[in-house]
Amino acid sequence: MVWAWVRVGIGVLLGAVTGLVELVYLIWAGIILIPAWPQPRTRRAAVQRIQAGARNLAEVERWRLAAFLRAENASDYSGARAVEYLVLRWAVGLLGGLVLLLFLYGVAVGVLWTRDVFIGRSTLVLVVAHFVLGVLGLFLSVQGFLGIAAIERHLARQFLGPSAREVLERRITELSTSRAGVVAAIDTERRRIERDLHDGVQQRLVALGMLLGRARRAPDNTELLAQAHEETQHLLDELRDVAWRAYPAALDNLGLHEALLRVAERAGVPVRLRYELDERPPNAVETAAYFVVSEAVTNAAKHAYAQEVTVDIARTDKLTVRVWDDGVGGADPGGSGLFGLARRVAALDGEFTVDSPVGGPTVIVAVLPCA
The missing domain is CATH 3.30.565.10 (Histidine kinase-like ATPase, C-terminal domain)
Incomplete structure (x- = not known):
């Protein structure tokens, strides 16, 4: 649990750093795009260059989201979508940095308050007030971290999420895999039933046949018939077990x-x-x-x-x-x-x-x- 919070904190911290980098990058992109805009060929080259850089930054964000915020995203987004993502994402990153600074400020103030308590420079009223404010600040900081993480995941899903084509390809792969798995599972189940019949039921049938054969030839076959009757009971139990493991009738009936x-x-x-x-x-x-x-x-x-x-x-x-x-x-x-x-x-x-x-x-x- 502690590591989960540490992981989210590291993710927000890195997001603040990348948010600042993305803001600088977008300013630079605007600076080179404005003079190139009147010339179509120069404009196309500048746009391609900007989009390529935006994809590189978006890939860094995808790594950060996967490693620290447990958010997986697709890699088939366009350069234009990467630019749109960065236009919104830098503000979220800086907002996360602000929340982190407020949290660290609260920790520092809490340390100072604790020191004042131990050296006797704080009254009971101040201790209670500081404690209440500290709990409130911690609650607001935690909610801030959770909110930033949720916004990060939403933005990435909105702009870097899988395309319809990739979703269909994944679904086709999953269905093909599951179909092959079902066929293999059926074959495994058949082999298990065959093994149960061979090792259990078949052996008891052979023993029952031998007992009945001996009973036919014996002048006093009372004991042999009793053994044969007992064997039939064991055989019925074996058959019930095999049928139950294959598919229990109680599942349909009850x-x-x-x-x-x-x-x-x-x-x-x-x-x-x-x-x-x-x-x-x-x-x-x-x-x-x-x-x-x-x-x-x-x-x-x-x-x-x-x-x-x-x-x-x-x-x-x-x-x-x-x-x-x-x-x-x-x-x-x-x-x-x-x-x-x-x-x-x-x-x-x-x-x-x-x-x-x-x-x-x-x-x-x-x-x-x-x-």
């Missing part, structure tokens, strides 16, 4: 809440479920949310050695799924399970993040659009 309650019951580790939805989300969103929780809980129980898992399901304009466990951490987002979840969420234009430092905790968050 909804996401009941399906997640069953996940909690079968988890093998205590699961606290907080479900805060007033109505059912769309089917595709329900399915993605279910598999995110199911995979995360399974990983926490089998690999993270967690003692407890917390699942939060909430919705504003989007559905947010958050799974937290107190295990050993170290989950690999590139592993088949988590990577498959990321592709499933990306197919719905959602966001999927995994935070799992070694030693824990592991926090998995999926944000799914519900429109």
Whole structure:
């Protein structure tokens, strides 16, 4: 948190410096453009030169915004747009510098007030007054920093934002990637189901066939038939598990809440479920949310050695799924399970993040659009 404020402060400070540079540059541009204006050829050359310099300054601003104010912008803007951006941006930079100076002045005055308190040169009334004024000044300074940062992001988005063409190209790339991811996820799921059938159900079917064969040949087959009956029960449990992992019927019949309650019951580790939805989300969103929780809980129980898992399901304009466990951490987002979840969420234009430092905790968050 402290570093975030320091980062914003550095960004505002650098913005004040670049704002002064941009003001000088615009004055220089006006000086060379006025005498060149009557001559078309000279005017075109001057305009091109000014626009090239404006793009260089705008690129510096893009770096500053990305590094200190967490604002990403496109690089396909024109030189004319860069000039328009600088015409407005220099004033914002100098305004940010003024806010920073006021903040530093307040800090210096606060240090002097503190010194007066310690050496006994200040009365109780002055101490209270200085404290109230200091809190008020700090509040105004913080609001000033936030306001400058918001204006900076807005201007950059307005003048240096991606063009319609770049937005479409990004969207096409995202759709192509998500489509390929969905195909790969389907193939992975098919292989998993085939492995479950081969290693579990098929083996039990072979054992059941052998028991029935022995029972047919044995004169007293009561015990063998009892074993065969028990094996059929195990076989049914295996089939239910495979079907449940492929797609739980409770999700369609009873909804996401009941399906997640069953996940909690079968988890093998205590699961606290907080479900805060007033109505059912769309089917595709329900399915993605279910598999995110199911995979995360399974990983926490089998690999993270967690003692407890917390699942939060909430919705504003989007559905947010958050799974937290107190295990050993170290989950690999590139592993088949988590990577498959990321592709499933990306197919719905959602966001999927995994935070799992070694030693824990592991926090998995999926944000799914519900429109």
